[in-house]
Amino acid sequence: MPRFDFTPAAARLNVRIAVTHSGNTAQYTDHVGWISPTLTYPSSRLQQANLLPYILLILRYWPDETMSKKYILGLTGKKLRDAQIWAVILPAYLLFGWNNGVAGALLDLPSWVATFPQIDTVNTTGAQETHNSRLQGSVVAMYTLGAFVGAVSSITFGDRLGRIRTIQLGAAIDVIGTILQTTSFSLGQLIVGRLITGFGFRALSATAPNWQSECSPASHRGAAVLLESLFISAGLALSGWINLGMSFTASSVAWRFPLAMSAFWALIVIVNINMLPESPRWLIKKGRLQEARQVLSALDGCGENNPRIAAEMKEIEETVAISGQGRFVEIFSNGELRLFNRACLACACQMFQQMSGVNAIAFYATTIFKDYLNLGNVPARVLSASVFTFQTLCSPIGVLTVDRFGRRKLMIVAAAGMGTCMAIVAGTASQTGNKSAIGAAVAFIFLFSVFFPTGFLGLTFLYASEISPLSHRVQMTGLSTGSAWLFNFVVAEATPTAFSTIGYQYYIIYACINLFLTLPSVYFFFPETTGRHLEEVDQIFRDSKNALDPVKVAKQFPAKTLADVEMPVEKTSVETKERVGL
Numbered sequence: 001m002p003r004f005d006f007t008p009a010a011a012r013l014n015v016r017i018a019v020t021h022s023g024n025t026a027q028y029t030d031h032v033g034w035i036s037p038t039l040t041y042p043s044s045r046l047q048q049a050n051l052l053p054y055i056l057l058i059l060r061y062w063p064d065e066t067m068s069k070k071y072i073l074g075l076t077g078k079k080l081r082d083a084q085i086w087a088v089i090l091p092a093y094l095l096f097g098w099n100n101g102v103a104g105a106l107l108d109l110p111s112w113v114a115t116f117p118q119i120d121t122v123n124t125t126g127a128q129e130t131h132n133s134r135l136q137g138s139v140v141a142m143y144t145l146g147a148f149v150g151a152v153s154s155i156t157f158g159d160r161l162g163r164i165r166t167i168q169l170g171a172a173i174d175v176i177g178t179i180l181q182t183t184s185f186s187l188g189q190l191i192v193g194r195l196i197t198g199f200g201f202r203a204l205s206a207t208a209p210n211w212q213s214e215c216s217p218a219s220h221r222g223a224a225v226l227l228e229s230l231f232i233s234a235g236l237a238l239s240g241w242i243n244l245g246m247s248f249t250a251s252s253v254a255w256r257f258p259l260a261m262s263a264f265w266a267l268i269v270i271v272n273i274n275m276l277p278e279s280p281r282w283l284i285k286k287g288r289l290q291e292a293r294q295v296l297s298a299l300d301g302c303g304e305n306n307p308r309i310a311a312e313m314k315e316i317e318e319t320v321a322i323s324g325q326g327r328f329v330e331i332f333s334n335g336e337l338r339l340f341n342r343a344c345l346a347c348a349c350q351m352f353q354q355m356s357g358v359n360a361i362a363f364y365a366t367t368i369f370k371d372y373l374n375l376g377n378v379p380a381r382v383l384s385a386s387v388f389t390f391q392t393l394c395s396p397i398g399v400l401t402v403d404r405f406g407r408r409k410l411m412i413v414a415a416a417g418m419g420t421c422m423a424i425v426a427g428t429a430s431q432t433g434n435k436s437a438i439g440a441a442v443a444f445i446f447l448f449s450v451f452f453p454t455g456f457l458g459l460t461f462l463y464a465s466e467i468s469p470l471s472h473r474v475q476m477t478g479l480s481t482g483s484a485w486l487f488n489f490v491v492a493e494a495t496p497t498a499f500s501t502i503g504y505q506y507y508i509i510y511a512c513i514n515l516f517l518t519l520p521s522v523y524f525f526f527p528e529t530t531g532r533h534l535e536e537v538d539q540i541f542r543d544s545k546n547a548l549d550p551v552k553v554a555k556q557f558p559a560k561t562l563a564d565v566e567m568p569v570e571k572t573s574v575e576t577k578e579r580v581g582l
Contacts (some may be wrong), residue, residue, distance in 0.1 A: 001390055002432070006101055007317045008330060009165050014159060016284075018328040027069050030545045039209060050478075053234040053451065057159045058498060060114050068564050071083075071276055071277055071298060072087060072272070072275035072276055076297075076298050076299075076301040077298075077299070078301065078302020079279070079301075080298055080299060080301075081119075081215065081216060081299060081302055082274065083451045084212060084215060084276055085212075085227060086271070087106075087272035087275070088167070088208070088210055088215075088272050088276060089208060089227065089228060089231065089272045090231050090270050091265045091266075091269050092167070092171075092204060092205065092208050092231075092265070092578060093208075093231035093235065093458075094204075094231050094232075094234060094235040094238065094265050095174070095201065095204075095226045095230045095235065095262060095265035095266055095269070096205055096228075096231070096232045096235055097231065097232040097233060097235020097236040097237075097238070097239065097388075098145065098236075098238065098261060098262055098265060099197065099198075099235075099237045099262055099302070100231070100235075100236060100259050100359075100367075101235065101236040101239040101240060101388065102231075102259060102261075102262070103140050103143070103194075104140065104217070104364050104365060104366060104367065105141075105239070105243035105244075105247075105258075105365075105366045105384060106239065106254075106255040106258065106259075107119070107121070107382065107570040108121075108122050108366075108367070108377075109248070109254050109255055109367075110371070111249060111250065111251060111254050111255060112252075112254075112255045113250060113254045115184070115185065116139075116187050116190065118130055118132065118135040118140055118187050119132055119133060119135050119187070119542055121133050121136055121496075121558070123188040123243045123248060125522065127372075128574060129255075130237060130497075130500060131499075133496040133497060133500055134496070134497055135213045135494060137492060137493045137494065137496040137497060137499045138493060139187070139190065139191055139194070140194075140492050141318060141405055141489045141492035141493040142191050142194040142195050142198065143195070143197060143198040143492075144198060144334070144488040144489040144492050145198065145485075145489045146177075146194065146195035146197065146198025146199040146200075146202070147198035147199065147201060147202035147485040147488070147489075148198075148202070148482050148486045148488075148489060149195075149198075149199050149202075150173075150198060150199035150202030150203040150206070150485075151201060151202040151206045151478050151481040151482035151484070152171065152482040153203065153478075154170075154201070154202070154206045154207060154474065154478045154480075154481075155328055155474060155475045155478035155479060156328075157236025158203075158206070158207055158474040158478060159282075159474040159475070159547065160277055161284055161349065162279070162280045162282055162286075163207050163208075163211035163278060164211070164274075164276070165206055165212070165229065166203060166204075166207040167203075167204050167207050167211065167269065167273055168270050168273060168274075169203060169264040170201060170203030170204030170207065171200065171201075171202075171203070171204050171264070171267070171269040172200065172305055173196060173197075173199055173203065174197055174200035174201045174204065174262065174263070174266040175200070175263045175266045175267060175270075175417075176196055177192075177194070177195070177196030177198070177200055177509060178193070178199065178259065178260060178262040178263040178266070179263065180192055180193030180195055180196060180197075181193035181194060181197060181259045181261075181503065182256050182259045183256075185198065186375060186382075186564055191353030200266075202267075202481060203460075204266075204269065204476050205481065206349075206477060206481040206482075207474070207477075208228075208455065208475055209461040209462060209464075209465045209477065209518045210279065210465050210474065210572070211279050212228075213298055213462065213465045213466065213472075213534070214280065214281040214282065214534070215277065215279060215280065215295075216280040217292075219368070224393055224492050227242065227399055227458065228457075228458035228461060228462075229395045229398055229453045229457035229458030230392065230395035230396060230399060230453070230458075231457065232453075232457055233388060233391040233392035233394075233395045233453055233457065234392045234395075235265075235386035236388035236391065236392075237385060237389040237391070237392045238383030238390050239258065239261075239388075240384050240386075240387075240389070241325050241380070241385045241389075242257075242258055242261070242364075243258055243381065243385070244378075244381045244382060244384075244385050246258055247381060248378075249382075249473040267316035273435040277295040277298060277299065277513070278291070278295060278387065279295075279514040280296045280299070280312075280316070281294040281417075281534075282317050283295060283469050284313070284317055284320055285320050285470060289313070292311075292313065292316075293309060294315060296309050296312055296313065297309055301318065313317060314533050315373065315533065316470070316535065318535070319469075319470055319534075320398065320470055321539055323445070328472075328475045330472065331472055331476060331479065332477055336542055337469055337472075337538065337541060337542060338367070338542070338544055338550075339469070339472060339476075341541065341544070342356040342467050342468060342469070342541060343476050343479060343480070344547075345464075345467055345478050345525060345526060346463075346464035346467060346477065346480035346483075346526075347458045347464075347480045347483035348462050348483075348521060349411075349463050349464060349480070349522075349526070350461075350464060350480045350483045350484035350487075350576070351483050351484065351487050352411075352415070352456065352460070352513075352517075352518040352521070352522075353456045353457070353483075353484060354484050354487035354488045354490075354491060354515070355487055355491070355510070355513050355518075356434040356452060356456055356510060356514055356518070357418065357422050357448070357507065357510030357511075357513075357514070357519075358448075358452050358456075358457075359488055359492060359495075360491055360506070360510070361369055361387070361445065361448070363567065364495055364499075365383075365384035365387060366380050366381055367380075367382040367440070367499075368499070369383045369384060370391055371427065371499075372499055372504075373429065373438050373441060373502065374432060374443065375434075375438075375439070377546045379565070380537075383442065386446075387445060387446060387449055388449075390446055390449050390450075391449035391450075391452070391453050392486070393449045394449060394453055395454075395457070395458075397453070398453055398454040398457070398458065398459060401454070401535055402459060402462075403530055403531065405524070406520060406528050406530040406531055407459060407462070407463055407466075407528060408453055408526055408528050409524065410455040410456075410459060411455045411459065411463075411518075412453060412519060412522050412523060413451070413454070414451045414452065414454050414455020414456050414518055415456075415514050415515070415518040415519040415522060416454065416514075417447075417448075417450070417451030417516065418448055418451045418452060418510075418514045419482050419510075419512075419513075419514030419515035419518075419519070420509045420511075420512060420515075421444045421445070421448040422448065422453065422508070422510040422511035423507070423508070423511035423515075424440070424441075424444045425444045425448070425504075425507045426443040426504050426505065426506075426511060427504075428440040429441045429503075429507065430446070430503075430504040439454060441478040441561075460484070461477075461481075462483070463529065464476070464477050464480040465477050465528070466532075466534060466537055467527075467537055467541070468480075469538050470534070470538075470542075476580045485542045497527065513549075518550035524548060524551065525547060525548070525550070525551065526550075526551065527540055527541075527550035527554035528551075528555070529554070529555045535554050536557070539557070540553050540554050540557050560578070569577075
């Protein structure tokens with residue numbers, strides 16, 4: 001049997017291969033587990049060397065029979081993870097932004113006022129206007145109240161159904177609520193529709209970050225999940241421009257069409273997620289190991305027998321064994337896993353997002369520009385849509401920096417920036433007769449839209465998911481998103497009354513929250529999770545003794561990787577392994 005060395009030819013192609021041969025036949029396996037068919041090679045050493053590039057080409061595109069389950073368009077590896085983003089996460093979070101932004105711009109439309117005169121604040125004054133503004137705030141806030149119930153409900157059924165079925169169920173309920181809103185001819189039906197829409201959407205959005213983060217590699221998980229902030233901003237911007245265009249229509253289609261669009265995004269989610277994989281961590285937790293191995297194989301783009309898959313399976317199984325099958329009541333005690341500590345952090349970061357002041361802008365941007373900054377109807381709508389368009393353009397800042405600078409730094413800088421902007425808006429908005437001051441107020445509302453998506457839009461969902469242990473991840477993220485929507489409800493309910501009573505001073509409240517609550521809380525209590533496997537984050541909390549420890553432990557805790565089995569696709573050095581007689 002001839003002995004030969006493929007190193008020179010392999011080096012020219014920058015690949016690593018393993019060769020198993022006997023007689024004049026050989027199989028070639030590259031470093032990510034692709035195995036060629038049995039090939040017959042010539043006896044000439046020169047011909048063998050020349051043949052290697054063609055063998056490697058066959059090897060790269062040879063179908064891997066160990067990846068038996070196929071997903072959308074037969075994609076694997078990075079392309080499959082990208083498909084998760086564009087096929088499901090994109091429409092889901094466009095829906096998020098759309099639902100948050102669509103109602104506020106409809107409140108002063110003539111056809112809306114004619115259909116729902118009980119919440120008319122355009123043609124009323126005095127005590128009647130105050131009463132109607134309270135009721136208006138409640139109607140708008142019904143969506144967030146339903147979302148709170150949906151987030152908390154996902155705690156009980158989310159882990160039973162799995163990530164995909166929970167997302168589908170939430171999207172289906174959203175469609176039902178949207179139909180009720182769109183066909184409303186009475187205030188009661190509108191309220192019920194908003195409640196149901198919120199319930200369905202929140203079951204979807206409480207689960208989607210878990211599904212995405214559990215399918216993403218540690219090195220890119222932050223950027224992948226933070227794309228949600230870009231999509232939310234795009235949904236807000238899109239709703240603003242559609243509302244502007246529809247405002248020139250006199251009939252009820254001016255508000256029925258924007259509300260109906262919510263169902264369009266939800267239906268895309270329902271259809272597309274059927275073609276994508278379930279969370280491998282949830283499958284392992286449920287004992288469905290073979291399915292989990294297939295999913296990991298597809299997500300990594302390698303064979304099921306690859307050492308990397310075995311290492312990932314072992315790491316996740318060990319975490320499940322340590323944390324066990326969690327119960328909701330266990331969240332309220334610390335224990336070895338410091339569950340209560342983690343639950344408080346998850347809920348706090350979501351609360352900080354809502355209490356930053358963004359929802360006072362998101363829900364009532366048009367009203368703020370028109371009624372409280374004394375701008376005209378069309379300029380107010382144009383500025384409202386422009387704010388969210390600008391926020392969309394700024395969202396990539398967070399996507400591109402979250403895995404480089406870390407979660408903590410982005411949140412700290414964003415809190416300082418948002419607090420400063422709110423303080424300046426309060427001061428300038430108090431000068432209603434000064435055009436320069438009003439212009440400055442508008443400018444700092446735009447600047448606020450730089451800081452918010454960078455540190456607090458998608459990042460809070462990512463962070464809450466990362467610090468939650470697998471055994472309690474659904475319960476803990478459900479609780480945290482419930483916290484988000486509870487405070488969202490508070491803001492939506494209070495804002496109309498607050499503007500009508502204390503005016504510009506309302507912004508001072510948000511300035512104080514950002515500067516004197518959010519910023520120091522993140523600095524002292526929130527550990528860094530950037531670049532760590534979810535299982536490593538568990539270890540950081542297990543090694544902590546009190547609420548201040550996680551930050552210190554995270555700084556000292558060495559990052560553990562799967563380097564022994566997780567090798568980059570391109571290598572300049574070549575290692576050729578030869579096994580004889582197998």
